[in-house]
Amino acid sequence: MMPDVAGDFTVVQVRDVTRHYGRRRALSRVSLECRAGSILGLLGPNGAGKSTLLGILSTLLRPTSGTVLYGERTAHEGGDGLRAAIGVLGHDLFLYADLTARENLTFFARLYGVADAGRITTALERAGLADRADDRVGAFSRGLRQRLGLERALIHQPRLVLLDEPFTGLDDDSTARLTARLASLREAGAIVVVATHDFETADGLVDRAACLANGRLVPVAEGRGRLRERYRAAIGSAVP
Amino acid sequence: MTSVIAAAWQIARKDLRVEARSRELIYTTIFFAFSCVLIFAFAFVREGQPIPNASAGILWITIAFSGTLALGRTFERERQSETLRALLLAPVERVAVYLGKLLALLVLLFAVEALIVPIIGLLFDAPLGRAPLLLLALLVSGTIGFGSVGTLFAAMLVRAQSRDVLLPVILYPIVVPVFIGGVQGTSAIFADEPALAMAQTWLAILIFFDAVFVTLALWTFGPVMTE
Numbered sequence: 001m002m003p004d005v006a007g008d009f010t011v012v013q014v015r016d017v018t019r020h021y022g023r024r025r026a027l028s029r030v031s032l033e034c035r036a037g038s039i040l041g042l043l044g045p046n047g048a049g050k051s052t053l054l055g056i057l058s059t060l061l062r063p064t065s066g067t068v069l070y071g072e073r074t075a076h077e078g079g080d081g082l083r084a085a086i087g088v089l090g091h092d093l094f095l096y097a098d099l100t101a102r103e104n105l106t107f108f109a110r111l112y113g114v115a116d117a118g119r120i121t122t123a124l125e126r127a128g129l130a131d132r133a134d135d136r137v138g139a140f141s142r143g144l145r146q147r148l149g150l151e152r153a154l155i156h157q158p159r160l161v162l163l164d165e166p167f168t169g170l171d172d173d174s175t176a177r178l179t180a181r182l183a184s185l186r187e188a189g190a191i192v193v194v195a196t197h198d199f200e201t202a203d204g205l206v207d208r209a210a211c212l213a214n215g216r217l218v219p220v221a222e223g224r225g226r227l228r229e230r231y232r233a234a235i236g237s238a239v240p
Numbered sequence: 241m242t243s244v245i246a247a248a249w250q251i252a253r254k255d256l257r258v259e260a261r262s263r264e265l266i267y268t269t270i271f272f273a274f275s276c277v278l279i280f281a282f283a284f285v286r287e288g289q290p291i292p293n294a295s296a297g298i299l300w301i302t303i304a305f306s307g308t309l310a311l312g313r314t315f316e317r318e319r320q321s322e323t324l325r326a327l328l329l330a331p332v333e334r335v336a337v338y339l340g341k342l343l344a345l346l347v348l349l350f351a352v353e354a355l356i357v358p359i360i361g362l363l364f365d366a367p368l369g370r371a372p373l374l375l376l377a378l379l380v381s382g383t384i385g386f387g388s389v390g391t392l393f394a395a396m397l398v399r400a401q402s403r404d405v406l407l408p409v410i411l412y413p414i415v416v417p418v419f420i421g422g423v424q425g426t427s428a429i430f431a432d433e434p435a436l437a438m439a440q441t442w443l444a445i446l447i448f449f450d451a452v453f454v455t456l457a458l459w460t461f462g463p464v465m466t467e
Contacts, residue, residue: 058329059329060325060328060329062466080331080332080333081331082331083329083330083331084331086329088325088326088329090322090325092321092322092325093321094321094322094323094325094326095321095323096254096258096317096321096323097320097321098257098258098261098262099254099257099258099261103254103257107250107254108326108330110246110250111247111250111251111327111330111331111332112330112331113331136261152326
């Protein structure tokens with residue numbers, strides 16, 4: 001049975017969002033919408049603004065202009081309650097190398113007010129780390145850490161799941177496991193946003209793709225052909 | 241949602257657990273503090289007799305230098321796997337992150353002081369037993385004052401490229417009143433003719449600084465950590 005997800009919103013709307021770092025413009029008037037029970041693939045070359053957009057969606061960054069609405073509320077209005085409904089897996093995995101897998105999960109579970117100890121055991125099993133639960137994370141391979149990092153991000157059953165390059169460093173088995181996990185999140189009603197360069201894996205997994213180029217959103221053709229070809233066509237049309 | 245105190249305790253406990261595993265900070269800080277005291281002992285002790293009234297200054301200089309070393313490393317750990325971002329993303333008040341980091345730092349600094357103060361007493365013939373509670377209160381309040389500002393600045397500089405250089409440059413001018421209070425209060429206790437009333441006055445001033453610094457840090461930590 002799929003777990004329920006926390007959070008009272010079923011749609012996230014990005015409206016005309018621009019973000020500057022000093023004089024450099026990382027995002028320019030980006031608008032998009034993500035709905036519950038769907039996976040949005042965020043595509044684009046390096047430096048296109050994907051991580052900045054994920055940072056804004058996670059409430060960690062503020063847009064220079066424009067708004068992000070989580071249901072009816074902005075990040076400021078949502079406060080702590082909103083952050084409790086968001087799970088983030090960054091390119092860095094937000095894990096403490098000197099703590100064990102169990103201690104990492106327990107620490108973040110407590111920060112998110114998760115009292116159910118059984119959820120930590122379940123998360124360890126899902127990550128395939130039940131037999132290494134008491135090993136230090138510093139001794140894990142990148143793939144194992146990636147799996148643990150994902151479970152850390154999902155320990156509080158968030159409504160909005162933001163993943164930055166989640167397939168990096170994973171072997172075929174782990175990739176398949178992660179793909180299945182993301183599909184299960186979609187079925188549970190989560191809003192999943194995945195920034196990735198792995199078109200083969202994303203193809204068939206994502207329901208919709210959004211492509212960023214130089215901080216601008218460029219249209220990706222819906223549903224026709226393979227994702228890589230559609231991405232190339234979108235990027236090609238964006239380059240003058 | 242977790243309350244501020246509960247979240248701060250979780251963060252402090254996590255930091256102390258990480259330190260108990262790696263022992264990186266405690267060993268380097270104690271080694272550094274011990275080296276400082278030893279160098280001062282070679283410089284200021286002649287034929288077995290320490291220079292009068294030097295011990296108070298040596299004690300507080302050692303606390304300042306070793307504390308700065310600990311401050312930088314505390315946040316370096318959070319930077320390595322970007323775990324500071326994870327803490328800021330958690331549904332807890334930002335001040336809980338500050339209080340948790342401060343609490344863990346204070347435990348570490350008190351542990352260092354528990355080792356260094358007796359050594360200073362031994363090498364510089366400092367009368368530690370003359371007013372032990374007053375000396376303890378001065379050390380605790382001075383360390384809180386230093387740690388409260390230091391934790392704020394170390395967090396602010398966590399993404400700065402020259403953070404190791406910048407931290408003491410911006411920290412020391414702000415915490416000078418704390419060290420003046422600490423040195424003066426401790427000197428008043430260690431003097432040949434002790435002035436305990438004066439030491440109490442300096443303690444009151446230190447407590448006032450603590451109240452101001454902690455309040456300002458709690459007030460500013462949230463906004464400065466928002467990018």
